[in-house]
Amino acid sequence: MPDGAKVGGKRSETFAAERLTSFVERIEKLEEERASLGADMREVYSEAKGSGFDVKTMRQLVRLRKLEPAERAEQTELLDIYMQALGMA
């Protein structure tokens, strides 16, 4: 009975290994899809650049559009106040 004694332990180890493998594979699948979308995005930016748009500014724009208008306004106002306080007009 060579492996007998450890069978219980081995079984749960195997089980844990399978669960872990499953989690990791799910993650990898999702990462793959994510990377694919990232490639698509780069393509769109590249096309935009080819049309004469400034990519960096476009990225800023996209970032700003994620904020709620109210939130954006609020941040901007406070920043303006602070800039005036510092004499940055």
Next chain:
Amino acid sequence: MPDGAKVGGKRSETFAAERLTSFVERIEKLEEERASLGADMREVYSEAKGSGFDVKTMRQLVRLRKLEPAERAEQTELLDIYMQALGMA
């Protein structure tokens, strides 16, 4: 004088604005999908954590699996050499 004088300029401005809008909307669509996948990944990690796995270690694991085995071995070896040089066993 309906639209005359400025029409030429306005037309190309309008055209550019439309193109930019199109690019930005395509980007935003892609970002949305990407964010959704990111949320899915967080869920998987969270579920794994609930199963007793260590998320940080899992992340390391996933990162390592992206490397070619040869590359991974090389990095590990070099690190070992450096650690020995520093007396970190």
Next chain:
Amino acid sequence: MPDGAKVGGKRSETFAAERLTSFVERIEKLEEERASLGADMREVYSEAKGSGFDVKTMRQLVRLRKLEPAERAEQTELLDIYMQALGMA
């Protein structure tokens, strides 16, 4: 009493502006020193690279040395276990 009402306001605005300026200047001073140290670090890494050392590995090394030995061992072990579970030996 036309301007009276605002005088207090102006005074505290000025006071606030001065405080803010003071904070910002202190921060900038500290950031400057920090940046200087960062430059020194880059120099050291660059010199090391010129001596044939691998910078990326050195960074790993430095990071590892920050951890307590026990902590480091623990992380390594757990990663090994996970790698074995995934058949990465």
Next chain:
Amino acid sequence: MPDGAKVGGKRSETFAAERLTSFVERIEKLEEERASLGADMREVYSEAKGSGFDVKTMRQLVRLRKLEPAERAEQTELLDIYMQALGMA
């Protein structure tokens, strides 16, 4: 010829180890100082917060002040154009 065969190799290994150790120690010294400045900065921000200032906005402010005014203006202008094109006023 006492230590003959391996001496050459060992000597250069030792030499390399010493160089590496030296580099790493220099880095660690610099990192330590850097960390100390980081702590000072957190303190200043914390104090500012206690005085009623918004830390996040202060960080933006400090970031903006690093840019040349001309550069800042340029970026802002282009962004405005794009925002108008997208109807973000």
Next chain:
DNA sequence: GTGGGTTTGTGGCACC
């Protein structure tokens, strides 16, 4: 090959 920009991972912080 080097520098700039983006993205990703990590650590600190506040809120619950």
Next chain:
DNA sequence: GGTGCCACAAACCCAC
């Protein structure tokens, strides 16, 4: 005390 968020620092990638 733990969880989510935010900012910083490092790694990666591309453009020059």
